[in-house]
Amino acid sequence: MCVLRGYYLLYTPHVAKADLWKISGHLDFYKENMYHQMKIKEELYQLRPMNCPYHILVYKRKLHSYWDFPIRVAELGTVYRYELSGSLHGLFRVRGFTQDDAHIFCLDDQIKDEIRGVLDLTEEILLQFGFGKYEVNLSTRPEKAVGGDDIWEKTTFALKDALDDKGWSYQVDEGGGAFYGPKIDLKIEDALGRKWQCSTIQVDFNLLQRFDITYVDSNSKKKRPIMIHRAVLGSLERFFGVLIEHYAGDFPLWLCPIQARVLPVTDTQVDSMNRPGILLEVVQILTDLDLTITKAYISSDGGGWFMDGSRTQGLHQRWLEELARKECERLQRAQR
Ligand SMILES: [Zn+2]
Numbered sequence: 001m002c003v004l005r006g007y008y009l010l011y012t013p014h015v016a017k018a019d020l021w022k023i024s025g026h027l028d029f030y031k032e033n034m035y036h037q038m039k040i041k042e043e044l045y046q047l048r049p050m051n052c053p054y055h056i057l058v059y060k061r062k063l064h065s066y067w068d069f070p071i072r073v074a075e076l077g078t079v080y081r082y083e084l085s086g087s088l089h090g091l092f093r094v095r096g097f098t099q100d101d102a103h104i105f106c107l108d109d110q111i112k113d114e115i116r117g118v119l120d121l122t123e124e125i126l127l128q129f130g131f132g133k134y135e136v137n138l139s140t141r142p143e144k145a146v147g148g149d150d151i152w153e154k155t156t157f158a159l160k161d162a163l164d165d166k167g168w169s170y171q172v173d174e175g176g177g178a179f180y181g182p183k184i185d186l187k188i189e190d191a192l193g194r195k196w197q198c199s200t201i202q203v204d205f206n207l208l209q210r211f212d213i214t215y216v217d218s219n220s221k222k223k224r225p226i227m228i229h230r231a232v233l234g235s236l237e238r239f240f241g242v243l244i245e246h247y248a249g250d251f252p253l254w255l256c257p258i259q260a261r262v263l264p265v266t267d268t269q270v271d272s273m274n275r276p277g278i279l280l281e282v283v284q285i286l287t288d289l290d291l292t293i294t295k296a297y298i299s300s301d302g303g304g305w306f307m308d309g310s311r312t313q314g315l316h317q318r319w320l321e322e323l324a325r326k327e328c329e330r331l332q333r334a335q336r
Helices: 018-024 052-059 108-128 149-166 206-210 236-247 267-274 278-288 313-335
Strands: 007-009 015-017 038-040 043-047 071-080 096-106 134-139 171-173 183-189 195-204 226-235
Touching (some): 015 018, 052 206, 108 183, 108 226, 134 149, 226 236
Parallel strands (some): 134 171
Antiparallel strands (some): 195 226
């Protein structure tokens, strides 16, 4: 989906020399969340708490011109944060997790379209998982901030404009933005109406300066582009936690770890049930029955597709009957 939307997919290292985290400011302002450094051949290395600096280095590998933009880079990036042991909580808070992270570098007049693109992508992905209700927050400039008034104003307006264009209602959290830029946060609502922080889109004026990110404009002058951080699902581990809560473990078929399991009713079926290709036959039966897979629920407790007696018993029963009928036909044919 990211490739379709013009992102370059990256895979960057999990450790970097400590210098990188000095430049990014993480060693000065984020150290308590970071693991201890490792010394390798007299050099200090650091497990990464964020992916951003790597994506910036990828940007900086060459000189950019105004016609290069927008540049979108994405990564399923695993990061490591030293959370206090008391704050760890199942899949919701772990010390190593993978973000569906991306950074967009663009020009001032491209911000709105880029944000709009991220909103569309976010909706497309979240709908796949059954999340259609969102609480959206736009956070504006706090008292202490980097970047001039005009760029804050221009960017915040572009974020509002994109949200209005999308037609989403949102609340404005005046002064609630990060010191480095305005942001949009999105909470999803699960089956029980509980809200979970999920997607985030943040403009960043700080890292641009720290890494001295520039491009050459149409007058051959060096300028700073705009940088946007964005994550749709956020931490994948946490998102899976939310999914388990949302579906109460009863996942849609396409998401279920065990999608189908064939169980013999009596000992006499054991041989035929163990033969190769039986699962393919089950899939064929499901297809013949014209069951829309996203609507077909299945027990995820390992009980299998016809063992669960809960809300979709009727469906499971139909599959079982169909399988039994086909199996009888097959045995009859074999006996002839
Ligand atoms: Zn980032």
